Amino acid sequence: MSLRTTHSILSGPSLPLKSRLTPLAFQLQSRNRNGTTRTLASATPTPQPDPQPASPPLQSLTNAQKKYLESALRVNHAGELAATLIYTSQIPPIVKAHPHLRPLMKHMYDQEAGHFKTFNHLLAKHRIRPTAMYPIWYAASTLLGWGTGVMGREAAMACTEAVETEIGDHYNSQVKELLRWDDEAKARGETLGEDLQALIKDVRRIRDEELDHLDHAVGEDAKMARPYEVLNGVIRAGCRGAIWVTERV
Amino acid sequence: MSSTTALRTLLRTPASLRLLLLQTPRSTYHSYDHAEQPVYREAERTILSSALAHVPIHGFTQEALTLGAKDAGYLDISSNLFPKGTFDLVKYHLVSQRLGLKDRIQFPDENFGVGRKVRNLILERLRANVDTGIVTRWQEALAIMSLAENIPASLRELGALADEMWFLAGDTAVDASWYTKRASLSGIYAAAEIYQTTDQSTEYRDTEQFLDRRLEELRTVGGAVSGTLGWAGFQAGAMVNLLRSKGVMI
Ligand SMILES: [Fe+2]
DSSP: OOHHHHHHTTTTTTOOOOOOOOOOOHHHHHHHHTHHHHHHHSSSOOOOOOSSSSOOOOOOHHHHHHHHHHHHHHHHHHHHHHHHHHHHHHHHHHHHOOOHHHHHHHHHHHHHHHHHHHHHHHHHHTTTTOOTTHHHHHHHHHHHHHHHHHHHHHHHHHHHHHHHHHHHHHHHHHHHHHHHHHHHHTTOOOOOOHHHHHHHHHHHHHHHHHHHHHHHHTTTTGOOOOOHHHHHHHHHHHHHHHHHHHOOO | OOOHHHHHHHHOHHHHHHHHHTTTTSSOOOOOOSSSOSSOOOOHHHHHHHHHHTHHHSSSSHHHHHHHHHTTSSSSSOTSSSTTTHHHHHHHHHHHHHHHHHHHHOOOOOOHHOOOHHHHHHHHHHHHHHTTTTGGGGHHHHHTTTTTGHHHHHHHHHHHHHHHHHHTTTTOOOSSHHHHHHHHHHHHHHHHHHHHHHHHHHHHHHHHHHHHHHHHHHHHHHHHHHHHHHHHHHHHHHHHHEEEEEEEEO
């Protein structure tokens, strides 16, 4: 009877959330066949840490940790969107006036595009919504890139210096926080899990690349920009404000 | 009460931004390395699923809940287990069918486009209302959901369903369209579900056609809607390009 079917469907295996793991595994597999056996392996539901001496048990994520990851990844994603757009609108005027800067600008842009791709992937994978301010950041960073690009080489480099200083700080505190989790998990004889280990590596590498950009910018006379203090102060305050907002919406 | 405050905040917000408020509590980091907590505890799950079996006859009522508890071997439901009464019953149907959707759906092949997948997902979710026998009683559920104190949770659940559908359809875009996609799918699903409760046709053919008309509208109007959201960003980019094309040195 239909009443019985009702009952069996609802009391079926559909409820525990952990069984939601399969669809994305399937989805990722169909999207990039080359890379993600790891995701598939880790997607098999492992409800309780099996007491196997070889691999330490997984640490379970607290709600606070999930919230942290959600807002951190959303900020990273928004930041990299902004970075790629700043370079996109800076490059034409800068390269026109200073052709020798083309390789450097392209190098920095390519790295930012790579960062953006990384966080696009991570947001989709972990089902985190992008910032609601997306269109606003899009406009703001395009205008910032364009404005400083038109002002000239020094202003453009001052912009890079200011942005990368804030972003570098931001990534630094993230690495610190994640390493703290890692230490705490280790102290309990647990492990953070492959996804978070990989995230630590990614964020570290990206931070180092951002700091390289900072060095390049200073090397290209960022400090000679006029009015340097104003540019530096305004852009850095803007970055901090944007991070603050994006953490929330 | 916090739910009325939430509702008031919601109503004061411009319509275009409401979805953002509703989205905020969900969609935290979804982990693959760690098992997630089940939504319902075992006792709740048993009682509510037994109670749903009584809905076709008794409706979304306290009586169905009581009978469900009896079936599950609980003589008396303590009222604090289900503080929201019948809404908890409605929500259980929503949550369990949302999470069960991935097991109901099979896409024939890889080349199935996202749009067709979404259509199949909506139809499959609507079919779940029929298969569980609650479709004849769903108008009662809609009435319960539209009570002021239940609106935020109902809309959140609707948003979660839309998110689940885009996810299962394999959509991975995380740009400004993320919001418009979920908003429009929520609207279309809600409309189709209301239509379904009045549908007298065989095998709900009319609902299917109704759905196809809504999806067709989305295809034609959809571009304009997402354009509005991306408008600010687009304008900035377009302005720069336009000025460049006019020979301005920027
Ligand atoms: Fe970057």
